Amino acid sequence: MIGDMNSTIELAERGAARIEWIRSRMPLLARARDELAVSRPFEGHRIGMSLHLEPKTAVLLETLVAGGAEVVGTGNHGSTQDDVVAFLVRGGMTLFGRRDDTLEEHLAHVGQVLDSRPDMLLDNGGDLAAGVVARGTADEIVGGTEETTSGGDRLRGELAGAVSFPMIVINDSLLKAIGENKHAVGQSVVESFMRITNLMVPGRRFVVFGYGWCGRGVAHYLRALGGKVAVVEVDELKAFEAALDGFRVSEAEGVAAWGDVFITATGHPGVVTLETIGLMHDGAVLANCGHFPWEIDVEGLRAASTSRREIVDAVERIDLPDGRHVILLAGGRMFNLAGTEPKGNSLESMDLGFLLQTLSLERVATGAATLTPGAQPVPDDIDRTIARRMLGELRADS
Known part of the structure; x- marks a missing residue:
């Protein structure tokens, strides 16, 4: 006591x-x-x-x-x-x-x-x-x-x-969208990716799901640090904006094999499916910064795995039947509020x-x-x- x-x-x-x-x-x-x-x-x-x-x-x-x-x-x-x-x-x-x-x-x-x-x-x-x-x-x-x-x-x-x-x-609020969602979430997601994984951003291929205010900020901050960024967006107008902002725009299937790191920022369930994960290369990193842990099919991924273990805090290795593995950050929860000494926005x-x-x-x-x-x-x-x-x-x- x-x-x-x-x-x-x-x-x-x-x-x-x-x-x-x-x-x-x-x-x-x-x-x-x-x-x-x-x-x-x-x-x-x-x-x-x-x-x-x-x-x-x-x-x-x-x-x-x-x-x-x-x-x-x-x-x-x-x-x-x-x-x-x-x-x-x-x-x-x-x-x-x-x-x-x-x-x-x-x-x-x-x-x-x-x-x-x-x-x-x-x-x-x-x-x-x-x-x-x-x-x-x-x-x-x-x-x-x-x-x-x-x-x-x-x-x-x-x-x-x-x-x-x-x-x-x-x-x-437009004020929040600009100040917190675009600039603060964008900054905190990139900082958290580097802090949790200790991986570098320059030259790495990132796929951002969603080009709302949060996704827009994530994409811009990744590119500002030298990342190569593609955007997956189902809304035609937002996809058009992403294209004119200079990002590669594609459906998920078109960039699944290309990307190294996949970050969801849509607020919607079932964005990254097992089918999409099946197209990713060995060692791909999956992360979510949306509020609910439902954008990545974590339950299906774990059910399909042959083994899984936490390597370090908030970094989980999931082995798949075909010999590949993927890395899941923070169990699919908001990873910019995860890991040792989480900072957030x-x-x-x-x-x-x-x-x-x-x-x-x-x-x-x-x-x-x-x-x-x-x-x-x-x-x-x-x-x-x-x-x-x-x-x-x-x-x-x-």
Whole structure:
């Protein structure tokens, strides 16, 4: 028991040290924290959260608490950082989950968040919104935010018409698309590939699935570091843009044998199939940066394997019956939030993105009646306010 206690204290202290550095480099949230500590818009509200629990998220949660919120939350599957959770729990926050949770354990934690009866949601992937609908407790929810494309798709797809409260989709913001998705995801995916595999980018052949904002950023950052990049995109207009941006554009079958590394960034299931993997050369690397671990057919791949083992952290070798092997990063989960010392998106981009979260939640808390039920974009005035603040920070550093 004493050993566990000492371990928890050490974890919390490590989390505190990491968060201190990140907090000092997020000036937009620092300003918001000071403002909200005066206005207290979240007083009396309990925010249920399901979002990557990493150091930048901790600074967001501190900002919401400064505004009067009670937060009950869990992370997303496979990306929880235990030292961050230990630090926040020591500070009095109610959080569930560990880095090594199974998917079933993660879903149970989502249920625990909903058991606390939140009246606002901070969602990522639509798990909380779906849970509220399934439980029939939508009338208890004032509203909330959804972080990502995948969750926005669920709100407008399977949950359309069932969500009777406003959900502001942060990923609909052009500001987020440019600052976080294109530039931050692009940078973090390339950095994570190099950190996890220790392989070089220059001269290596990469296939990027999807040319939305995230895929576009990944492709551009890979090429900027000397990678040879092909794009697979089913939308004709996005494929046209990729071609004019100078990338090789093809269907998956046309570049499967050509590529060395395959990165999915679409948000859709079943993008890389066993048939496509069957065309890849020995040693091909598979990675996903979309929210859900369903873009690569990991289950089918493992079922078809003759053996598999983790070589180093987040690097799994999967041997196939024909003598080939492929390398799977992070088990098909978001690999830019995986591995030893995961970094995720840049501090500046998440300062911007989490200010979008903060001000959107403030709008829900103070003006839900002005919003429509269901998924909707970030209000234009919030986008423009944050753009002005971010420009001010960039000019101050120039």
